[in-house]
Amino acid sequence: MTYLPLLCQHCANAPCIKACPEDAIKRRDDGLVWIDPEECTGCGLCEEACPYDVIYMNGELGIAQKCTGCAHRVDEGALPRCAEVCPHDAIVFGDEADSVFSEDEHGATLEVYHPEYQAEPRVYWKGLPKPWIAGTVVDPVSDEVISDVAITSVDLFEDGSVTALSDEFGDFWIRRMEKGRKYRLEIRKEGYEDFLAIVTTDGDQDLGNVCLKRTR
């Protein structure tokens, strides 16, 4: 289960700026992209152009609106509202040169969301959701979970494999797989027949109970 708060990406190569026939969408020196309500005519082209779908039409005012990065607060030295009220500090605001934007202590690197849109977003993410493969290893004869089973996923088209061990609940969870790949899953435990399966990570894969057969 993951949550992904999606706000304006304040892109360096912003499709909305290019799409606006009135040049009403502007980038400040600090990088925040904003729609000038005085100049916006409400034509809606920016809403269509935004690949992240984070521009909204305000029917009442007849203009397009989006996250301003709380530019008015930033100018006063305050944080944007979303960063300030987040009780988990999951949203961090600052200069790209700040240390929080470099690798953290777990070595997680920063990513941008949908780089293929080529909009060069200025919002960075740690831990963007990636597909996982999970299941519970069970011995159906004894009706017990099996712990310490080695589960290896072998990428069928690229080099490399990952091995996880099932825990005390028989659960295994191979996280952060690449999307849209095919993996050979090898589940091996002494005293049991090998369990092999091909899994495609077109989404998260919950295999449920994986029942191992005892060797005779």
Add this chain to the structure above:
Amino acid sequence: MSDQQKHRVVYVSHPASGLARSNFPLVCHVAGSRIVRSLPYYIPEDVKLYEIKTSRGVFTRPRKEVQMPLAYAWKQRVHSGTRVRYPLLRDDWSPDNPNPAKRGSSGYSRISWDRALDVVVGQINRIREKYGSMEPVLVQADGHGQSGYLQSLHFWGHYLFDMIHERLGWGWWTQQVRNPDSWEGYYWGAKHVWGFDSTLGEPPQDAVWDDVLEHAEMVIFSGNDPEATGLGMSGSIALEMPKWLKRAGIKIVAISPDLNYSAAVQADKWIPLKPNTDSALYLALAHTWIVEGLYDKDYVRTHTVGFEEFKRHVMGKDDGIAKTPAWAAKITGVPSHTIRALAREWASKKTSVSVYFGGPKVRGSLSHLVTRLEAYVLAMQGIGSPGRQFLRTGAPSFYKNALAQVPRFPEVDKHGIAMNPMIEYAIGKGPKSPVFIPRTLATEAILSPSIQWRGTSAALAKTEDQFNRYRFPPNDDHPGIRMVWNENGSQPGSWGYGFKWLEALQSSKIEFVLGVHPWFENDIPYSDLILPAQTHFEHQDLIAVQRSDLLAMFYQEQAIEPVGESKSDFEIHRMIGQRLGLDEVFPPADEWLRSAYEGTLASTKLGITWEEFKKKKSIVYDCPTWDEWVEIKKEHGFGPHDGGLHGFWSEAGGLETPSGKIEFVSSRIAALDPENAERPPLAKWIAHSELQGSRKSQEYPLSVVSNHPRFRFHVQGDDIDWIKEIGKVRGPDGYMYEPCWIHPSDADVRDISDGDVIMVHNERGAVLVGAVVTERIIPGAVSIDHGAKIDLVQLKGKLIDRGGCINLITPSPLEKYGVGEEIKIPEMTVSGFLAEAVKIDVSEIVASTGVGHGSTVSG
């Protein structure tokens, strides 16, 4: 010009935890009559925070203090379309012809305060003249209004009628006793196992984090959801505490029908189980431990009584059914291999169980059994020994005996903040008036000629009280309830069978209904007279921060001019009191606040005068250093990392039970109520009609889970646009429907897709909700948070609720008992009951003209 220069900055209490208690306040920026912003509070750098020092690291809290989303959105309620601006009199009400059946459908007209007070006082006098006392007046009670100390408190009706009794001698009044709503099961159940009357039936939390963070290896979140309930009640400290667990390397296992908001982000393992079946799971854990010898036999021998009888039941020696994991798997839906794995993990790792208010288990039918079984399994694993505790992830601070849950000076606990002036009515040892009704039985008190029950349901009542017999009306010649004093509008959305409550308000017995509330919502449109109360932005008050890990007091300046002719709850009752000649017991607010303040350490020890405090506006009390805390603990017989039930563990006695020990077989129930089949001396698995497998479940196969809402606070906040945007499902007709989680397998067979509008219904009625098709709910169950704002409409000739207020169709406590039979446990069942779901065509919804929410307010 900066914000600070443009705007006045005002501290405003948390909007909705109530009972004269608050979390840390909102920091509101005000320009003229507009609340521009509500921001989090930062604890000043010069306030000393605590540090819990353990071998796994040092734990403290951040200085930023964030409240639930609703708190920051609350300002939208000030000018909400539902705001009551003036005294409103129902058009077709008159003293001689109240037209009771029209309640809920009538229009209202604006009247002056003078006339409104004439009407109220006239009705009080009429009742007195006609019936000879105030006993026909049902004065409602409520736990959670806005959280100002004095002005927005919801027990002024109780105080007023108490003073009418005491000063004017007009006789008693019918006190509606606030029942143990959000911790129901522990009150009616676990108290019989381990006592803890003064901590509401749950083990005290003295220094519990020192123990857990040093020793625990696994924590079970049993329906616990700090992200929803904890954040709402005690602010962001409730979210910090689970992070402490993670940082200490403690595994979190969530057991709940739903993957709730905390489990989704914090739990290492989710064990979904069918609603209201935790009892069977606990029995199967006990079975595994007995079979495999995995329990603390010495502890059971020295610290408990009655285990052998429990063992016989678990092994099926008494009823022929061994409570094996396979047996439990059929009931709970949890695979037997998972139950055994959990049993072994629980036994081999130092495991604590964590709950908070609410959760699916604690407010279902017979929830008193599951809490007792929970206490049994905790006892089998030696509760109180290091790392094996009962843990609450969040304040408030009163769940303790001598020491706070985190390092705090006991002196600050005792005298730091102003006492709740209405505590006796709100969290009392018993009702003040000898004529009373538990809140769960209010409907029955009006509609049934006579009811009998056991237990006052007062929060701090002694366990023994649960065997006392009470009745209403108190005698056969009694007129019963004739007038309702409603200060909150929360009865139909938070308690059982709300549709029946609305019917009760339309009863011809009821001659007058007074509503005192800021908003025209829920059952307020069933009033004959509505007096406009204020939001907490519109008056000065004290803010007593007790629903947090730190204690503090703030002065709340009036932020904006009152809306319309609204007055605070306090002022409204004061005005009525003055009309009755009770001026002396209703001093002006400022006097009351000053005297409350002057009793606190800020005044008595720190020497800050009331005038100085009003300028300074805040006092946040320092916490002891770790070394000072260790000294304080030593004085109370605790070692540095002792906490929770350590004392009981080391002394093997001293509980409030008759034996002083943990009682598997309750000696009180055995002596005083042995024949009660629903609550036998030994807690057992008891199948009942609201469970799957019952005859009723053939027609209504889905179990409804109803948690405390994530985005509302009980019934409050649904009129806020921002909250609707994040907390509702937009239907194809554009209406914002209350979300209903339904598993893909259940949705499939009913042809329900994500975003469809569905009708959830049972024999009590129907509500409309928006489908959220998700694997976050176990198959066979649906999850709908309680308390959505009622919006009655017609569908195919039937009156149903479009707002999705699920409490309208929850069971009434009377259903289990025949008419005239004694209600043995006046519990409320608002989660874990049966219903069916069906997709509907929104074009068939007809906005009702016959019901309150379609009615007009003129003037």
